[in-house]
Amino acid sequence: MKTYNVAAIPGDGIGSEVVDAGVEVLKALAKRDGAFTFHFDHFDWGGEYYKRHGRMMPENGRDLIRNHDAILFGSAGHPEIPDHITLWGLRLAICQPFDQYANVRPTRILPGITSPLRAVKDKELDWVIVRENSEGEYAGVGGRVHQGSPLEAATDVAMFTRAGVERIMRFAFGLARSRPRKLLTVVTKSNAQRHAMVMWDEIAAEVAREFSDVTWDKMLVDAMTMRMVMRPQSLDTIVATNLHADVLSDLAAALAGSLGIAPTANLNPERKFPSMFEPIHGSAFDITGKGIANPVGTFWSAVMMLEHLGENAAAQRLMKAIERVTANPELHTPDLGGSANTRKVTDAVVSAIQAEN
Ligand code: ATP
Numbered sequence: 001m002k003t004y005n006v007a008a009i010p011g012d013g014i015g016s017e018v019v020d021a022g023v024e025v026l027k028a029l030a031k032r033d034g035a036f037t038f039h040f041d042h043f044d045w046g047g048e049y050y051k052r053h054g055r056m057m058p059e060n061g062r063d064l065i066r067n068h069d070a071i072l073f074g075s076a077g078h079p080e081i082p083d084h085i086t087l088w089g090l091r092l093a094i095c096q097p098f099d100q101y102a103n104v105r106p107t108r109i110l111p112g113i114t115s116p117l118r119a120v121k122d123k124e125l126d127w128v129i130v131r132e133n134s135e136g137e138y139a140g141v142g143g144r145v146h147q148g149s150p151l152e153a154a155t156d157v158a159m160f161t162r163a164g165v166e167r168i169m170r171f172a173f174g175l176a177r178s179r180p181r182k183l184l185t186v187v188t189k190s191n192a193q194r195h196a197m198v199m200w201d202e203i204a205a206e207v208a209r210e211f212s213d214v215t216w217d218k219m220l221v222d223a224m225t226m227r228m229v230m231r232p233q234s235l236d237t238i239v240a241t242n243l244h245a246d247v248l249s250d251l252a253a254a255l256a257g258s259l260g261i262a263p264t265a266n267l268n269p270e271r272k273f274p275s276m277f278e279p280i281h282g283s284a285f286d287i288t289g290k291g292i293a294n295p296v297g298t299f300w301s302a303v304m305m306l307e308h309l310g311e312n313a314a315a316q317r318l319m320k321a322i323e324r325v326t327a328n329p330e331l332h333t334p335d336l337g338g339s340a341n342t343r344k345v346t347d348a349v350v351s352a353i354q355a356e357n
């Protein structure tokens with residue numbers, strides 16, 4: 001029997017609550033399937049680890065997870081530690097060296113969930129946002145000078161490489177091709193950012209020639225936010241830079257009903273390194289320890305992990321189980337206006353897995 005080795009990194013806040021739930025659901029799914037099992041290694045990296053060791057993960061941390069089949073991640077963020085330290089010390093410290101350059105974020109309105117866009121019916125919002133995940137605005141290039149003087153200045157350089165843009169464009173066109181509508185919107189800001197964003201547009205047009213069956217268009221990121229709200233039906237696959245897609249995907253998550261539902265996959269498409277799956281939301285210290293975190297974003301991320309591992313039947317079974325649970329308002333957590341808790345939702349998904357054919 002095939003065993004998948006998964007590195008579980010719960011991180012901070014509700015991260016451990018939702019990752020525990022995700023591990024439980026994946027184990028139930030493997031048991032139901034009977035053709036594969038999971039072995040989980042747990043790593044206690046994050047804010048508490050930082051307080052003890054002065055770093056978010058051990059120096060050899062990446063070596064400890066390099067050979068796993070996948071990584072299930074919770075969240076990095078701690079009220080006593082600046083956000084840029086937790087982000088760069090853990091999440092980006094894994095994503096960037098493992099070349100997880102394609103960040104894939106599906107957005108759909110699941111059964112039983114109400115979008116704040118009241119005019120939109122569930123089938124009319126079905127997007128995948130592809131976020132460039134290795135460079136651009138988060139390249140880490142820049143500096144700060146003359147601190148404490150009136151001359152103080154700081155820069156963050158958005159650095160785009162031709163190779164980096166080409167590979168994400170190719171990935172996005174390929175993903176658009178695999179979806180029924182074969183539709184791609186390339187997000188840009190090439191009116192104001194006249195170097196890198198112009199190159200981004202040029203490369204989009206070049207790669208488009210390799211995908212003549214994909215219909216594509218370009219949108220400025222500001223106009224894009226309006227289109228997502230006013231004409232959500234007109235969009236399908238979306239590709240954007242690291243920063244632009246970060247912003248757009250929070251908007252997308254909110255339009256689909258709650259941040260607590262939204263999943264994400266940080267993919268290394270070449271499979272040289274493990275890929276990482278995580279809910280979009282952060283550590284949410286306002287609800288930590290209350291047992292009410294919505295685990296659906298983690299469960300949906302687990303679906304993406306199963307797809308990546310090639311376990312498509314199990315992925316479909318888990319997605320159906322999730323949808324059966326969201327369809328029942330009694331199983332909604334408070335972020336969805338309900339009064340269920342993490343335990344109740346997890347138990348319901350496990351039962352639905354056992355009930356699915
Ligand atoms: P971080 O600093 O790690 O990004 P944050 O608290 O700034 O964390 P989020 O964790 O993304 O940001 O939370 C934003 C809001 O959404 C919070 O009010 C939080 O309680 C709520 N929220 C986020 N995730 C969930 C979830 N899974 N279930 C319920 N509510 C959630």
Ligand code: MG
Binds near residue numbers: 282
């Ligand atoms: Mg946050």
